[in-house]
Amino acid sequence: MLIFCPDCQRQLRVPDSAAGKQVKCPACQKIFAAGAAASGEEIQAPRGSLPAAPPPPDSFDEDEPRPRHSRRFDGDDLDDREQYIFRGGGDEAQRRANAGAVWLYVAGGITIFVWLANTLMTIALGGFENLPFGGHDRDAFLAGMICGLVGCGALIVAMNILLFVAGFQLKSFGVKGWVVTGIVLAFAQTLLFGAGVLINLIYLVTDTRAALDDWAPLTVILSGSATVLNSFAGIKAIVVLNNEAVSAEFDQRKPRRRKRRRRAEW
DSSP, rough: OOETTTTTTTEEEEHHHGGGGGEETTTOOOOOEEOOOOTOOOOOOOOOOOOOOOOTTOOOOTTTOOGGSSSSSSSSSHHHHHHHTTTHHHHHHHHHHHHHHHHHHHHHHHHHHHHHHHHHHOOOOOOOTSOOOOHHHHHHHHHHHHHHHHHHHHHHHHHHHHHHHHHHHHHTTOHHHHHHHEEEEEEEHHHHHHHHOOOOOOHHHHHHHHHHHTTTHHHHHHHHHHHHHHHHHHHHHHHHSSHHHHHHHHHHHHHHHHHHHHHHHH
């Protein structure tokens, strides 16, 4: 049946069984006794009374279901991007990216250290003194060795600087291409230092005394550490890039970089 609130004149629908009982107006919170009326009967408001005000957003009749927004919000109604933000995907992506970047930094730093250590061992063991030539041929061979050493050193340093750049790009969700380049370089150094480990192991097996005099076991340990770290850093970076949260973060930041480039061009 339909009744009117005696205070705010709002029209309410209550069950027939509520006749004569105390009811509460959801608009003005007035408590009053519901008058008797037939089910479905429309009761006219008193003359001169103001028209019924529209119900406030949070009010509802007693026999109407509660609004949908009153249920617990769990994010199921969001699209993929909104669910990613709602469930804290940014925090997970940053944590994983930081871990991958750290391994790229460590691999780059250890690789440079290993190269320097191997070079110093070569000099300390007289690698430049015990040359198989004499006279002008010796000088030319020595100059070639120095140039090769400097060239290889410059290449190693450049490759590992790019590893540092790849780690920074991964940590800041910058350009994904730099991260891929770092992964390729990490595996290239794995092959390079792995070959050095294999050569020194063969040297140890075929001529153990001479290999020990040339500190081959130490070279195996140093080069082996660079091999393991570079391979692990490359694998870790691949796993991080394939993570759903990290990929979403890269995709979300790509439009921002494009907008910044366009503003710079303007």
